[in-house]
Amino acid sequence: MPAGVPRPKMMFTPPGPGNPPPVRRDQDEPDQRRSARVDPGVDRPFPPPARPAGVLFDAVLLDRDGTLVEDVPYNGDPEKVRPLPGVREALDRLRAAGLRLGVVTNQSGLARGLFGAADLARVNARVEELLGPFDDWQVCPHDDRAGCRCRKPEPGMVYAASGALGTVPARCVLVGDIGADMVAAGAAGAGAILVPTPVTRPEEIAAAPHVARDLPAAVTEILRRQNALRPTTPRRDRAGTVLVVRSDSAGDVLVTGPAIRAVAAGARKIVLLCGPRGRAAADLLPGIDEVVEWPLPWIDGDPQPVDPDDMRHLTDRLTRLGADEAIIFTSYHQSPLPLALLLRVAGVPTIHAISDDYPGSLLDTRHRVPVGVPEPERALSLAAAAGFALPDHDGPGLRLRPDAVPPPPAELGGPGYVVLHPGSTVQARACPPDLAARIVRVLAEAGHRVVVTGGPHERELTALVAGDLGVDLGGRTGLAGLAAVLTGAGALVVGNTGPAHVAAALGVPVVSLFAPTVPYGQWGPYRVPAVRLGDAGAPCRDTRATSCPVAGHPCLSRLDPADVLAAVRLLDVPADRPPARTGPTVGVAAVAAGPPVGRAVTTSGGSGR
Numbered sequence: 001m002p003a004g005v006p007r008p009k010m011m012f013t014p015p016g017p018g019n020p021p022p023v024r025r026d027q028d029e030p031d032q033r034r035s036a037r038v039d040p041g042v043d044r045p046f047p048p049p050a051r052p053a054g055v056l057f058d059a060v061l062l063d064r065d066g067t068l069v070e071d072v073p074y075n076g077d078p079e080k081v082r083p084l085p086g087v088r089e090a091l092d093r094l095r096a097a098g099l100r101l102g103v104v105t106n107q108s109g110l111a112r113g114l115f116g117a118a119d120l121a122r123v124n125a126r127v128e129e130l131l132g133p134f135d136d137w138q139v140c141p142h143d144d145r146a147g148c149r150c151r152k153p154e155p156g157m158v159y160a161a162s163g164a165l166g167t168v169p170a171r172c173v174l175v176g177d178i179g180a181d182m183v184a185a186g187a188a189g190a191g192a193i194l195v196p197t198p199v200t201r202p203e204e205i206a207a208a209p210h211v212a213r214d215l216p217a218a219v220t221e222i223l224r225r226q227n228a229l230r231p232t233t234p235r236r237d238r239a240g241t242v243l244v245v246r247s248d249s250a251g252d253v254l255v256t257g258p259a260i261r262a263v264a265a266g267a268r269k270i271v272l273l274c275g276p277r278g279r280a281a282a283d284l285l286p287g288i289d290e291v292v293e294w295p296l297p298w299i300d301g302d303p304q305p306v307d308p309d310d311m312r313h314l315t316d317r318l319t320r321l322g323a324d325e326a327i328i329f330t331s332y333h334q335s336p337l338p339l340a341l342l343l344r345v346a347g348v349p350t351i352h353a354i355s356d357d358y359p360g361s362l363l364d365t366r367h368r369v370p371v372g373v374p375e376p377e378r379a380l381s382l383a384a385a386a387g388f389a390l391p392d393h394d395g396p397g398l399r400l401r402p403d404a405v406p407p408p409p410a411e412l413g414g415p416g417y418v419v420l421h422p423g424s425t426v427q428a429r430a431c432p433p434d435l436a437a438r439i440v441r442v443l444a445e446a447g448h449r450v451v452v453t454g455g456p457h458e459r460e461l462t463a464l465v466a467g468d469l470g471v472d473l474g475g476r477t478g479l480a481g482l483a484a485v486l487t488g489a490g491a492l493v494v495g496n497t498g499p500a501h502v503a504a505a506l507g508v509p510v511v512s513l514f515a516p517t518v519p520y521g522q523w524g525p526y527r528v529p530a531v532r533l534g535d536a537g538a539p540c541r542d543t544r545a546t547s548c549p550v551a552g553h554p555c556l557s558r559l560d561p562a563d564v565l566a567a568v569r570l571l572d573v574p575a576d577r578p579p580a581r582t583g584p585t586v587g588v589a590a591v592a593a594g595p596p597v598g599r600a601v602t603t604s605g606g607s608g609r
């Protein structure tokens, strides 16, 4: 793995009584690479970070030019350092909240000889004089020609900064003003917030997981998300039997996993009510004692008519559970209220849910969440509102029960292959079959082993896509079997569908072919290295469509397979054979801006970029 940047090992550890304190996957990283660190200014020792329960972020990483200070092209003059409005106060709020601060900045002016290392040190010292101290500085002195692993959009500086700050990328959030900042953060598994300036391209804004007006607004959002996971009224006593509810698909159930673990840590018994399409995912999640499977006609995407007898049977079943409390988890467009009514009829005394609609006497906790919050955090914030937090040894990432995941099939010949999962239960989010087939060819010709997966109804699709160059596992893997295959994968190439969340739960990097029908920041792979591809500004954006409303499915169909190869490279997945033939040169520039249908683009102009 030449010049490889370490990424999380694939480990997953269950919580639960009787088990030794688990090693959290996102803590289990090898020493971070430090070679990106170049004359960063003052070197400071850091105490080991405190990690109170439920904390989302340990550190905030900041781009320098255009984010902290005015962008003066190739500035080597400390007199020209001008902080952007409100930045000092915003940084002080982060410092007061105990967050560590690091700067990650491209300074190709060094490579171009436009200023020297001493000039850079004086400029950075002036930045600290005006904005207060930073706990770490990472500077890339190279230009595009160097092919280094530190120049953003490469993720090297994010790994290096998180290591220097005593944490891991998943517990960092990066704030920057261009697409390269977002790509670098995502490829390392860190959170990211874009603060656009007039030079930020519209496609960079469209592709960003989160966008804030400016740095002070980004800081407000970071602190709001951090605080939302802390119970305002922590519980003194363990709860009894808690019914947790998440209907809908496997992906919906998987992203609720962290919240279910939080409730499980503070309750004697957890019963999950889920739908038939979420059952396989429920069986993979830690912390659940019993599963009740029941389709709910006000949630299901393909609902049956309401059957009064069925509702009576469900109410009887819920009555017999004798739950002391219920927490109804939903997506932002689903209502918890019909079920809350049945639960009241079933005698459940305490009910918590997110509801913008007036709930009358149906809810004891009526929680509200802004639009755009990552789904796992949305659910965790409801658990916190009900008084439940993740224990100290657990983090907010997705996880699976290790005993539920078999080892990868031996026929795949050892780890390191790339898995392509072309299908989706939702057509609007599936990868067009001919494109998927071309992706397999490009990856295989570059020396990657490619494994194609799909459900029982997707055998024709996977056979077409795998062709002669990929291993076709279509119809041979349930969700647990897919997880087994993924434990040996170097990366998963997939649309916005359940397997992306399985990969996230296993720490397997994701190339996300993301149809923008729903927000990426809310539904993208959570706290795992990922690269977003596809046209984020396509007309289907935010339509929540299940069938693509635009002829030709342009958000994904115009994607260039070479961009998938570039993304796999950005995620540091080595090919295990020499390339079959010399193809076009593929650079990370192609994914720098993420969105446009894969045209090679360089990052925006301005200094040090």
Ligand SMILES: [Zn+2]
Residues within 6 Å of the ligand: 140, 141, 142, 146, 148, 149, 150, 151
């Ligand atoms: Zn570099």
